[in-house]
Amino acid sequence: MSEEEGFPGLGWPIRGSFARYVGSLPDGRAALDGAIVASRLCGLVFRLADMGGFDAASGSGVLKFGGRIGFTGHFGMLRLDIAEPWLLIESGAGMLSIAGRSGAEGQDRFDLAAFRIVWSDAAHMEGQGEALALTARGAALFGGAYAEGAELDPFILRLAQ
Secondary structure (H helix, E strand, C coil): CCCCCCCCEEECCCCHHHHHHHHHCCCCEEEEECCEEEECCCEEEEEEEEEEEEECCCCEEEEEECCEEEEEEHHHCEEEEEECCEEEEECCEEEEEEECCCCCCCCCEEEEEEEEEEECCCCCCEEEEEEEEECHHHHHHCCCCCCCCCEECCEEEECCC
16 A cells, blocks of 8 residues: 555645646745645645544544645735644534644634545544535635635545554
């Protein structure tokens, strides 16, 4: 099994159309930092950092991932960071939060998108996040390009290799 097929983490391309837009800019850039890798399978993989607050028996709790991707362009006018995503999951639904620019543990976090999770196995070790809807603050992060409720791309969740 290749690393891309068996990654332990959050496989999430964020929003493909946004990444393509940034890539089309003369000065557009996407920089990866920390526990994140590019993946042909799912765009990006944020590595699993902590699942101590997650109850696999019920498929509920908090999952923490490391890494950051920073998008820049328009000669400094565009800057968007997605850092250290956390998933709070309860009863088949959840909230994806990210660290603000300070990036301090638990500090300046905000809810980016609500989602629905569909588990692939009874052990709650693999699943897919669907219907990721931007919160108001999440929409603001994209500088008004997307409205509250606009969908981000689905994610793949794997907690074991």
